[in-house]
Amino acid sequence: MSTRLNWNxxxxxxxxxxxxxxxxxxxxxxxxxxxxxxxxxxxxxxxRVKPLAVTVFGLLLCLAVPLSVTRPPYGIFLGASLVVLSAVADSVDGAVAVTTGEPTRLGYVYDSLADRLGEAAWLTAFWLLGGAGPLVVAAGVLSWLHEYVRARAAAAGMREIGAVTVGERPTRVCVAAIGLLVAGAGAAIEPELPSGIVTLVTAVWILLAVFGLVQLMAAVRTALR
Structure with a gap:
């Protein structure tokens, strides 16, 4: 496939x-x-940049988020920026693959693995800022479950994308980035504020993940029934 594909x-x-x-x-x-x-x-x-190189770069950005938030408040703002940049990289690696005609099943696996590890890194940053451990774990499990259900449904024969739910990865990106921005602002006012902020943000993450999972299960049931 040509590397000069137009937008359409x-x-x-x-x-x-x-x-x-x-x-x-x-x-x-x-x-x-x-x-x-x-x-x-x-x-x-x-x-001639390979899709995998972009995937790895995006993962490294994610892994830097927990390191950055240990230096509040500016490190927390940096963490929010890294979340956004990693999301850009996550979209661009697929764009490189499509543009060059190199989308592969193995590349899809690598991308999915990088996404899950990246989200674990964001939640680790929440925990380091004082987020409640059980809530952080629950958020990670629910997000993983959302992607697992979609993948298993596709393997079972669901040809459509199903439902675009409120618990999709773009939502998680927004929650993580905005949560860190607000936590950074809180840290600039009072050093103890980030703990409560990220706990609240994690609860929002969980709520959206639960609603998203319900939406997805309904769509899967309709598609595979």
């Missing part, structure tokens, strides 16, 4: 790999985000 050609190829979900029909925010990933991915493809 890219969107068509991307949709084939994502259950037929057409990014051109998405909301302006989602469509804009995917178009940005396409532009960055096309640029990296011309530089």
């Amino acid at each position: 050609e890219y969107a068509t190829a991307w949709a084939r790999l994502h259950g037929g979900f057409d990014p051109r029909l998405a909301t302006p925010v989602v469509s804009g985000w995917l178009r940005m990933a396409y532009l960055l991915g096309a640029g990296l493809a011309r530089l």
Whole structure:
């Protein structure tokens, strides 16, 4: 496949790999985000950067988040920035693969593994800031369960993407980044505030994950019944 795919050609190829979900029909925010990933991915493809290299770079950004938050308040703000940058990398690695015609099943596995490890790193940062341990673990388990159910449903024959739920990875990115931003602001006011803030944010993460899982299970039941 050519490395000079235009946006429409890219969107068509991307949709084939994502259950037929057409990014051109998405909301302006989602469509804009995917178009940005396409532009960055096309640029990296011309530089012969491999998708796996971008995946590894994004994972390293995630692993740096727990290290950065140990130096409040500016380290917490840095952690929020790293979460956002890792999310960009997570979209761009797929864009590089689609643009170069190199999306592989092994690459999908690597990307999924990096996503789960990255989210574990974000939650570890919450714990280091004083978040309640049981809540942090519950958030991680529910997020993993959401992705596991979708993967098993796809293996069982669900051809469509199913439901775009409130517990998807983009939601988790937003919760983690905004939570760290607010925790950083709290740390600048009072050193003890981040603990309560990240505990509350973790509870929000769990609530969204539960609702998302219910939505997903309903969609899976409809698709596979």
